[in-house]
Amino acid sequence: DAGVIQSPRHEVTEMGQEVTLRCKPISGHNSLFWYRQTMMRGLELLIYFNNNVPIDDSGMPEDRFSAKMPNASFSTLKIQPSEPRDSAVYFCASSRGLENTEAFFGQGTRLTVV
């Protein structure tokens, strides 16, 4: 298995533009997580899905952020409009969703908003 695949690896965009981050989880995994990593706050859980349904989105910073999981093999995290403070590395992870299972992480998307 290729693991969790995120795209793009790097994104540079201008403030005010829409940004879409993509994630393909490992086949057969039922849970999917979006995290944001910054120097100031470390790793923050933004949202997680179980069986394609958002379970907890309390970590989504504000209405500019939205996430979807239209099917078991694809998820997006969208920021509209983007702001410089959104600059961070965004990680997607998936797990089997059973007790005691580890999460497998993608390589991350480094977002820079200028």
Next chain:
Amino acid sequence: AQSVTQLDSHVSVSEGTPVLLRCNYSSSYSPSLFWYVQHPNKGLQLLLKYTSAATLVKGINGFEAEFKKSETSFHLTKPSAHMSDAAEYFCVVTQNRDDKIIFGKGTRLHILP
């Protein structure tokens, strides 16, 4: 509610000396505990996990951690540090009740030559 606290944001040790990275957790239900490592510009990799079996857990690269329920701790140790251990380490807790995964703030480990 569950939470995890990594007590040190930075730890520096000399090569060949022991490593101790501290982690305390709180959980309303039986927790599972993990340590992940992140090398510069890389994704996260699982080091080891505790899942209510043996309290002393051995992981990759010579790391181990001991689950101490009375102290609500899950500290990560290694007898002898290597330069390649320089990275950021995250302590993670999940509850067996749901799938939510909570990360600590991370501890950056520096290895001095």
